[in-house]
Amino acid sequence: MSLKHAVLAALLEGEASGYDLAKLFDAAVANFWSATPQQLYRELERLADEELVSARLVAQERRPTKRVFALTESGLRALASFTGEPPRPTAVRDDLLVKIQALDCGDPAGVRELVEERAAFSRGKLARYERLRERLLDGRGEEEYLRRAERVGPYLTLLRGRAFEEENLRWCARVLTVLAEREAARGAAEPR
Amino acid sequence: MSLKHAVLAALLEGEASGYDLAKLFDAAVANFWSATPQQLYRELERLADEELVSARLVAQERRPTKRVFALTESGLRALASFTGEPPRPTAVRDDLLVKIQALDCGDPAGVRELVEERAAFSRGKLARYERLRERLLDGRGEEEYLRRAERVGPYLTLLRGRAFEEENLRWCARVLTVLAEREAARGAAEPR
Protein backbone atom coordinates (compact mmCIF):
# COMPACT_ATOMS: atom_id res chain seq x y z
CA MET A 1 0.00 0.00 0.00
CA SER A 2 2.99 2.24 0.07
CA LEU A 3 3.64 2.79 -3.59
CA LYS A 4 0.44 4.78 -3.56
CA HIS A 5 1.75 7.13 -0.92
CA ALA A 6 5.23 7.20 -2.37
CA VAL A 7 3.72 8.52 -5.60
CA LEU A 8 1.68 11.11 -3.73
CA ALA A 9 4.80 12.16 -1.83
CA ALA A 10 6.73 12.50 -5.07
CA LEU A 11 4.04 14.78 -6.41
CA LEU A 12 4.65 17.14 -3.48
CA GLU A 13 7.62 18.31 -5.56
CA GLY A 14 5.20 19.43 -8.26
CA GLU A 15 3.33 17.87 -11.14
CA ALA A 16 4.91 15.09 -13.13
CA SER A 17 4.22 12.59 -15.89
CA GLY A 18 4.43 8.85 -15.45
CA TYR A 19 7.66 8.97 -17.34
CA ASP A 20 9.13 11.61 -15.02
CA LEU A 21 8.21 9.50 -12.02
CA ALA A 22 9.67 6.41 -13.65
CA LYS A 23 13.03 8.17 -13.73
CA LEU A 24 12.69 9.30 -10.12
CA PHE A 25 11.72 5.84 -8.89
CA ASP A 26 14.43 4.06 -10.83
CA ALA A 27 16.32 1.60 -8.66
CA ALA A 28 19.61 3.37 -9.38
CA VAL A 29 18.27 6.79 -8.38
CA ALA A 30 15.47 6.39 -5.86
CA ASN A 31 16.15 7.45 -2.29
CA PHE A 32 12.83 6.80 -0.62
CA TRP A 33 11.06 4.23 -2.75
CA SER A 34 11.61 2.41 -6.02
CA ALA A 35 9.20 1.08 -8.63
CA THR A 36 9.09 0.08 -12.28
CA PRO A 37 7.39 2.23 -14.92
CA GLN A 38 4.56 -0.29 -15.26
CA GLN A 39 3.81 -0.09 -11.57
CA LEU A 40 3.73 3.67 -11.74
CA TYR A 41 1.43 3.96 -14.73
CA ARG A 42 -1.03 1.59 -13.13
CA GLU A 43 -0.85 3.32 -9.78
CA LEU A 44 -1.37 6.74 -11.35
CA GLU A 45 -4.44 5.40 -13.13
CA ARG A 46 -5.84 4.24 -9.82
CA LEU A 47 -4.98 7.45 -8.04
CA ALA A 48 -6.74 9.42 -10.76
CA ASP A 49 -9.81 7.18 -10.36
CA GLU A 50 -9.82 7.94 -6.64
CA GLU A 51 -9.32 11.62 -7.44
CA LEU A 52 -6.23 11.82 -5.28
CA VAL A 53 -4.42 13.17 -8.31
CA SER A 54 -5.64 15.11 -11.31
CA ALA A 55 -4.48 14.34 -14.83
CA ARG A 56 -4.20 16.56 -17.86
CA LEU A 57 -2.75 16.04 -21.30
CA VAL A 58 0.12 18.26 -22.34
CA ALA A 59 1.01 18.40 -26.02
CA GLN A 60 4.67 19.00 -26.74
CA GLU A 61 6.70 19.88 -29.76
CA ARG A 62 8.99 17.21 -31.13
CA ARG A 63 7.86 14.83 -28.39
CA PRO A 64 4.92 12.59 -27.70
CA THR A 65 2.04 14.14 -25.80
CA LYS A 66 2.30 13.43 -22.11
CA ARG A 67 -0.15 13.07 -19.27
CA VAL A 68 0.81 15.22 -16.34
CA PHE A 69 -0.41 14.43 -12.85
CA ALA A 70 -0.78 16.72 -9.85
CA LEU A 71 -1.86 16.25 -6.23
CA THR A 72 -5.43 17.22 -5.46
CA GLU A 73 -6.66 18.56 -2.15
CA SER A 74 -7.91 15.15 -1.12
CA GLY A 75 -4.63 13.60 -2.27
CA LEU A 76 -2.78 15.93 0.05
CA ARG A 77 -5.10 15.04 2.91
CA ALA A 78 -4.61 11.32 2.24
CA LEU A 79 -0.86 11.83 2.34
CA ALA A 80 -1.00 13.84 5.55
CA SER A 81 -3.01 11.17 7.33
CA PHE A 82 -0.69 8.48 5.99
CA THR A 83 2.27 10.12 7.72
CA GLY A 84 0.61 9.45 11.07
CA GLU A 85 -0.04 5.74 10.57
CA PRO A 86 2.44 3.22 11.96
CA PRO A 87 4.82 1.99 9.29
CA ARG A 88 5.10 -1.73 8.76
CA PRO A 89 8.48 -2.99 9.90
CA THR A 90 10.68 -3.28 6.85
CA ALA A 91 13.35 -5.95 6.69
CA VAL A 92 16.31 -6.76 4.49
CA ARG A 93 15.73 -7.99 1.00
CA ASP A 94 18.95 -7.86 -0.85
CA ASP A 95 19.91 -10.44 -3.41
CA LEU A 96 23.59 -9.90 -2.74
CA LEU A 97 23.16 -10.75 0.93
CA VAL A 98 21.62 -14.09 0.00
CA LYS A 99 24.65 -14.78 -2.18
CA ILE A 100 27.00 -13.82 0.64
CA GLN A 101 25.07 -15.97 3.08
CA ALA A 102 25.65 -18.89 0.71
CA LEU A 103 29.18 -17.81 -0.17
CA ASP A 104 30.89 -20.75 1.45
CA CYS A 105 29.35 -23.26 -0.94
CA GLY A 106 30.00 -21.16 -4.05
CA ASP A 107 32.87 -19.78 -6.06
CA PRO A 108 34.91 -17.19 -4.12
CA ALA A 109 36.28 -15.45 -7.22
CA GLY A 110 32.80 -15.01 -8.69
CA VAL A 111 31.46 -13.62 -5.44
CA ARG A 112 34.39 -11.22 -5.15
CA GLU A 113 33.50 -9.81 -8.54
CA LEU A 114 29.89 -9.28 -7.50
CA VAL A 115 30.96 -7.45 -4.36
CA GLU A 116 33.18 -5.19 -6.43
CA GLU A 117 30.30 -4.45 -8.79
CA ARG A 118 28.10 -3.56 -5.87
CA ALA A 119 30.73 -1.20 -4.54
CA ALA A 120 30.93 0.50 -7.92
CA PHE A 121 27.15 0.82 -8.01
CA SER A 122 27.15 2.37 -4.54
CA ARG A 123 29.80 4.87 -5.54
CA GLY A 124 27.69 5.91 -8.53
CA LYS A 125 24.64 6.31 -6.37
CA LEU A 126 26.57 8.35 -3.82
CA ALA A 127 27.72 10.69 -6.58
CA ARG A 128 24.10 11.20 -7.69
CA TYR A 129 23.03 11.76 -4.11
CA GLU A 130 25.72 14.36 -3.72
CA ARG A 131 24.46 16.26 -6.75
CA LEU A 132 20.92 16.11 -5.44
CA ARG A 133 22.15 17.35 -2.08
CA GLU A 134 23.80 20.37 -3.60
CA ARG A 135 20.68 21.13 -5.59
CA LEU A 136 18.58 21.02 -2.42
CA LEU A 137 20.98 23.08 -0.33
CA ASP A 138 21.31 25.60 -3.15
CA GLY A 139 24.32 27.31 -1.59
CA ARG A 140 23.06 27.28 1.99
CA GLY A 141 24.80 25.37 4.76
CA GLU A 142 23.18 22.18 6.05
CA GLU A 143 22.32 23.56 9.47
CA GLU A 144 20.77 26.69 8.10
CA TYR A 145 18.84 24.72 5.50
CA LEU A 146 17.46 22.26 8.05
CA ARG A 147 16.31 25.04 10.36
CA ARG A 148 14.74 27.30 7.78
CA ALA A 149 13.77 25.44 4.62
CA GLU A 150 10.10 24.92 3.98
CA ARG A 151 10.46 21.21 3.34
CA VAL A 152 13.06 19.02 4.96
CA GLY A 153 11.56 15.61 4.15
CA PRO A 154 13.47 15.12 0.91
CA TYR A 155 16.73 16.11 2.58
CA LEU A 156 16.24 13.75 5.51
CA THR A 157 15.50 10.80 3.24
CA LEU A 158 18.54 11.73 1.21
CA LEU A 159 20.69 11.57 4.34
CA ARG A 160 19.37 8.07 4.99
CA GLY A 161 20.11 6.99 1.45
CA ARG A 162 23.59 8.44 1.60
CA ALA A 163 24.39 6.74 4.89
CA PHE A 164 23.10 3.47 3.46
CA GLU A 165 25.40 3.61 0.45
CA GLU A 166 28.39 4.68 2.50
CA GLU A 167 27.77 1.74 4.78
CA ASN A 168 27.48 -0.50 1.75
CA LEU A 169 30.85 0.65 0.56
CA ARG A 170 32.49 -0.01 3.93
CA TRP A 171 30.89 -3.42 4.11
CA CYS A 172 31.99 -4.37 0.60
CA ALA A 173 35.56 -3.43 1.49
CA ARG A 174 35.36 -5.56 4.63
CA VAL A 175 34.02 -8.55 2.72
CA LEU A 176 36.78 -8.26 0.13
CA THR A 177 39.43 -8.13 2.84
CA VAL A 178 38.04 -11.19 4.56
CA LEU A 179 37.85 -13.12 1.30
CA ALA A 180 41.40 -12.18 0.39
CA GLU A 181 42.75 -13.24 3.78
CA ARG A 182 40.99 -16.55 3.56
CA GLU A 183 42.32 -17.14 0.06
CA ALA A 184 45.82 -16.39 1.27
CA ALA A 185 45.42 -18.67 4.29
CA ARG A 186 44.08 -21.44 2.06
CA GLY A 187 46.94 -21.02 -0.37
CA ALA A 188 49.45 -21.38 2.45
CA ALA A 189 47.75 -24.45 3.93
CA GLU A 190 47.25 -26.31 0.64
CA PRO A 191 50.12 -25.35 -1.64
CA ARG A 192 50.12 -27.23 -4.93
CA MET B 1 13.42 -15.58 -7.59
CA SER B 2 15.40 -14.92 -4.49
CA LEU B 3 13.16 -16.39 -1.84
CA LYS B 4 13.97 -19.72 -3.40
CA HIS B 5 17.68 -19.24 -2.91
CA ALA B 6 17.27 -17.62 0.47
CA VAL B 7 15.52 -20.79 1.64
CA LEU B 8 18.25 -22.98 0.18
CA ALA B 9 20.87 -20.80 1.87
CA ALA B 10 19.05 -21.08 5.18
CA LEU B 11 19.14 -24.87 4.86
CA LEU B 12 22.94 -24.73 4.69
CA GLU B 13 22.71 -24.38 8.47
CA GLY B 14 21.09 -27.80 8.58
CA GLU B 15 17.63 -29.27 8.14
CA ALA B 16 14.61 -27.29 9.28
CA SER B 17 10.84 -27.35 9.27
CA GLY B 18 8.70 -24.68 7.67
CA TYR B 19 7.96 -23.44 11.12
CA ASP B 20 11.64 -23.16 12.01
CA LEU B 21 12.26 -21.17 8.84
CA ALA B 22 9.27 -18.95 9.55
CA LYS B 23 10.94 -17.88 12.76
CA LEU B 24 14.26 -17.31 11.01
CA PHE B 25 12.70 -15.25 8.22
CA ASP B 26 10.58 -13.16 10.53
CA ALA B 27 10.89 -9.45 9.73
CA ALA B 28 12.11 -8.70 13.25
CA VAL B 29 14.86 -11.33 13.13
CA ALA B 30 15.95 -11.88 9.53
CA ASN B 31 19.37 -10.62 8.56
CA PHE B 32 19.58 -11.67 4.95
CA TRP B 33 16.01 -12.10 3.75
CA SER B 34 12.51 -11.97 5.16
CA ALA B 35 9.31 -13.78 4.28
CA THR B 36 5.97 -14.76 5.76
CA PRO B 37 5.19 -18.33 6.85
CA GLN B 38 2.78 -18.77 3.94
CA GLN B 39 5.44 -17.84 1.45
CA LEU B 40 7.83 -20.31 3.01
CA TYR B 41 5.45 -23.25 3.07
CA ARG B 42 4.60 -22.65 -0.58
CA GLU B 43 8.23 -22.26 -1.56
CA LEU B 44 9.27 -25.40 0.31
CA GLU B 45 6.55 -27.31 -1.52
CA ARG B 46 7.94 -26.11 -4.83
CA LEU B 47 11.54 -26.83 -3.88
CA ALA B 48 10.53 -30.34 -2.88
CA ASP B 49 8.81 -30.78 -6.27
CA GLU B 50 12.00 -29.72 -7.99
CA GLU B 51 13.95 -32.04 -5.70
CA LEU B 52 16.21 -29.24 -4.53
CA VAL B 53 15.22 -30.18 -1.00
CA SER B 54 14.13 -33.47 0.53
CA ALA B 55 11.28 -33.70 3.01
CA ARG B 56 10.63 -36.20 5.76
CA LEU B 57 8.07 -36.38 8.51
CA VAL B 58 9.33 -36.33 12.08
CA ALA B 59 6.95 -37.39 14.82
CA GLN B 60 7.44 -35.68 18.15
CA GLU B 61 6.20 -36.19 21.65
CA ARG B 62 3.77 -33.61 23.01
CA ARG B 63 3.95 -31.69 19.72
CA PRO B 64 2.47 -31.96 16.28
CA THR B 65 4.41 -33.97 13.75
CA LYS B 66 6.60 -31.77 11.61
CA ARG B 67 7.97 -31.94 8.10
CA VAL B 68 11.70 -31.42 8.06
CA PHE B 69 13.47 -30.26 4.93
CA ALA B 70 17.09 -30.68 3.95
CA LEU B 71 19.21 -29.59 0.99
CA THR B 72 19.78 -32.23 -1.65
CA GLU B 73 22.86 -32.50 -3.83
CA SER B 74 21.14 -30.70 -6.68
CA GLY B 75 19.86 -28.05 -4.26
CA LEU B 76 23.41 -27.37 -3.20
CA ARG B 77 24.50 -27.13 -6.82
CA ALA B 78 21.65 -24.73 -7.61
CA LEU B 79 22.70 -22.56 -4.70
CA ALA B 80 26.36 -22.62 -5.72
CA SER B 81 25.55 -21.50 -9.25
CA PHE B 82 23.20 -18.82 -7.89
CA THR B 83 26.06 -17.22 -5.99
CA GLY B 84 27.80 -16.53 -9.28
CA GLU B 85 24.89 -14.79 -11.00
CA PRO B 86 24.70 -11.01 -10.94
CA PRO B 87 22.34 -9.77 -8.22
CA ARG B 88 19.56 -7.48 -9.26
CA PRO B 89 20.20 -4.01 -7.89
CA THR B 90 18.16 -3.62 -4.73
CA ALA B 91 16.79 -0.24 -3.77
CA VAL B 92 15.12 1.31 -0.76
CA ARG B 93 11.60 0.31 0.15
CA ASP B 94 10.90 1.59 3.59
CA ASP B 95 7.51 2.80 4.61
CA LEU B 96 9.01 5.15 7.16
CA LEU B 97 11.08 6.90 4.51
CA VAL B 98 7.94 7.65 2.53
CA LYS B 99 6.42 9.17 5.64
CA ILE B 100 9.53 11.25 6.23
CA GLN B 101 9.59 12.35 2.61
CA ALA B 102 6.04 13.63 3.11
CA LEU B 103 6.71 14.89 6.62
CA ASP B 104 6.26 18.55 5.77
CA CYS B 105 2.61 18.13 4.91
CA GLY B 106 1.80 15.96 7.94
CA ASP B 107 1.72 16.13 11.70
CA PRO B 108 5.21 16.61 13.22
CA ALA B 109 4.29 15.16 16.61
CA GLY B 110 2.89 11.99 15.03
CA VAL B 111 5.98 11.55 12.88
CA ARG B 112 8.26 12.05 15.85
CA GLU B 113 6.53 9.19 17.60
CA LEU B 114 7.01 6.91 14.60
CA VAL B 115 10.71 7.73 14.45
CA GLU B 116 11.05 6.91 18.13
CA GLU B 117 9.31 3.60 17.58
CA ARG B 118 11.64 2.79 14.74
CA ALA B 119 14.63 3.55 16.93
CA ALA B 120 13.28 1.21 19.60
CA PHE B 121 12.76 -1.50 17.00
CA SER B 122 16.33 -1.07 15.76
CA ARG B 123 17.69 -1.33 19.28
CA GLY B 124 15.81 -4.59 19.75
CA LYS B 125 17.11 -5.96 16.51
CA LEU B 126 20.66 -4.95 17.38
CA ALA B 127 20.38 -6.82 20.68
CA ARG B 128 19.26 -9.95 18.83
CA TYR B 129 22.07 -9.56 16.32
CA GLU B 130 24.55 -9.28 19.17
CA ARG B 131 23.33 -12.55 20.65
CA LEU B 132 23.58 -14.24 17.27
CA ARG B 133 27.08 -12.85 16.88
CA GLU B 134 28.23 -14.30 20.16
CA ARG B 135 26.74 -17.65 19.24
CA LEU B 136 28.62 -17.66 15.94
CA LEU B 137 31.93 -16.53 17.43
CA ASP B 138 31.58 -19.07 20.23
CA GLY B 139 34.34 -17.53 22.29
CA ARG B 140 36.73 -16.87 19.42
CA GLY B 141 37.83 -13.37 18.43
CA GLU B 142 36.39 -11.89 15.25
CA GLU B 143 39.67 -11.91 13.34
CA GLU B 144 40.44 -15.49 14.23
CA TYR B 145 36.92 -16.57 13.39
CA LEU B 146 36.94 -14.87 10.00
CA ARG B 147 40.27 -16.45 9.05
CA ARG B 148 39.57 -19.96 10.20
CA ALA B 149 35.86 -20.70 10.43
CA GLU B 150 34.42 -23.04 7.86
CA ARG B 151 31.57 -20.72 6.92
CA VAL B 152 31.79 -16.95 7.09
CA GLY B 153 28.69 -16.09 5.02
CA PRO B 154 26.32 -15.86 7.97
CA TYR B 155 28.76 -13.68 9.88
CA LEU B 156 29.28 -11.30 6.97
CA THR B 157 25.54 -10.83 6.45
CA LEU B 158 25.19 -10.28 10.16
CA LEU B 159 27.77 -7.49 9.98
CA ARG B 160 25.73 -5.86 7.22
CA GLY B 161 22.54 -6.13 9.23
CA ARG B 162 24.19 -4.72 12.31
CA ALA B 163 25.66 -1.77 10.43
CA PHE B 164 22.23 -1.12 8.92
CA GLU B 165 20.51 -0.95 12.28
CA GLU B 166 23.25 1.16 13.82
CA GLU B 167 22.89 3.57 10.93
CA ASN B 168 19.14 3.56 11.43
CA LEU B 169 19.62 4.54 15.03
CA ARG B 170 21.95 7.41 14.17
CA TRP B 171 19.57 8.63 11.49
CA CYS B 172 16.55 8.50 13.79
CA ALA B 173 18.45 10.60 16.33
CA ARG B 174 19.33 13.11 13.62
CA VAL B 175 15.73 13.35 12.43
CA LEU B 176 14.49 13.91 15.98
CA THR B 177 17.05 16.68 16.52
CA VAL B 178 16.06 18.43 13.30
CA LEU B 179 12.37 18.19 14.14
CA ALA B 180 12.94 19.53 17.64
CA GLU B 181 14.97 22.48 16.37
CA ARG B 182 12.33 23.35 13.83
CA GLU B 183 9.60 23.15 16.44
CA ALA B 184 11.60 25.45 18.66
CA ALA B 185 12.23 27.91 15.84
CA ARG B 186 8.56 27.87 14.92
CA GLY B 187 7.54 28.43 18.53
CA ALA B 188 9.82 31.47 18.72
CA ALA B 189 8.57 32.90 15.43
CA GLU B 190 4.86 32.40 16.08
CA PRO B 191 4.26 32.67 19.83
CA ARG B 192 0.61 32.38 20.80
Add this chain to the structure above:
DNA sequence: TCAGCCTATTCAATTTGTTGAGTAGGTGTC
Protein backbone atom coordinates in the same frame (compact mmCIF):
# COMPACT_ATOMS: atom_id res chain seq x y z
C1' DT C 1 20.70 5.99 -43.99
C1' DC C 2 20.34 2.94 -40.66
C1' DA C 3 20.98 1.45 -36.09
C1' DG C 4 20.30 2.54 -31.69
C1' DC C 5 18.70 5.42 -28.10
C1' DC C 6 15.20 8.77 -25.88
C1' DT C 7 10.45 10.19 -24.84
C1' DA C 8 5.97 8.45 -23.45
C1' DT C 9 2.76 5.03 -22.77
C1' DT C 10 -0.11 0.59 -22.97
C1' DC C 11 -1.29 -4.46 -22.81
C1' DA C 12 -0.97 -9.10 -21.23
C1' DA C 13 0.77 -12.91 -18.57
C1' DT C 14 2.97 -14.65 -14.80
C1' DT C 15 5.13 -14.73 -10.39
C1' DT C 16 5.36 -12.95 -5.68
C1' DG C 17 3.61 -11.31 -1.63
C1' DT C 18 -0.20 -10.42 1.69
C1' DT C 19 -4.27 -11.30 4.54
C1' DG C 20 -7.45 -13.92 6.96
C1' DA C 21 -9.30 -17.93 8.43
C1' DG C 22 -9.23 -22.76 9.91
C1' DT C 23 -7.45 -27.23 12.23
C1' DA C 24 -5.60 -29.49 16.15
C1' DG C 25 -3.32 -30.76 20.17
C1' DG C 26 -0.31 -29.11 24.08
C1' DT C 27 1.24 -25.73 27.74
C1' DG C 28 0.85 -22.14 31.20
C1' DT C 29 -1.73 -19.42 34.40
C1' DC C 30 -5.05 -17.13 37.23
Add this chain to the structure above:
DNA sequence: GACACCTACTCAACAAATTGAATAGGCTGA
Protein backbone atom coordinates in the same frame (compact mmCIF):
# COMPACT_ATOMS: atom_id res chain seq x y z
C1' DG D 1 -11.83 -24.73 33.85
C1' DA D 2 -11.59 -20.92 30.78
C1' DC D 3 -8.57 -18.27 28.04
C1' DA D 4 -4.53 -17.19 25.95
C1' DC D 5 -0.52 -18.61 23.71
C1' DC D 6 2.81 -22.01 21.32
C1' DT D 7 3.82 -25.57 17.81
C1' DA D 8 2.84 -26.93 13.09
C1' DC D 9 0.64 -26.56 9.21
C1' DT D 10 -3.10 -25.86 5.16
C1' DC D 11 -6.46 -23.45 2.10
C1' DA D 12 -8.32 -19.74 -0.40
C1' DA D 13 -8.56 -15.20 -2.24
C1' DC D 14 -6.61 -11.15 -3.42
C1' DA D 15 -3.19 -7.42 -4.24
C1' DA D 16 1.24 -6.11 -5.86
C1' DA D 17 5.38 -6.71 -8.50
C1' DT D 18 7.90 -8.41 -12.40
C1' DT D 19 8.77 -9.49 -17.26
C1' DG D 20 8.31 -9.06 -22.02
C1' DA D 21 6.56 -7.08 -25.80
C1' DA D 22 4.37 -3.48 -28.70
C1' DT D 23 3.62 1.29 -30.52
C1' DA D 24 5.39 5.48 -32.49
C1' DG D 25 7.76 9.70 -33.52
C1' DG D 26 12.21 12.32 -32.91
C1' DC D 27 17.43 12.67 -32.40
C1' DT D 28 22.26 11.46 -32.71
C1' DG D 29 26.35 9.68 -34.56
C1' DA D 30 29.11 6.69 -37.95
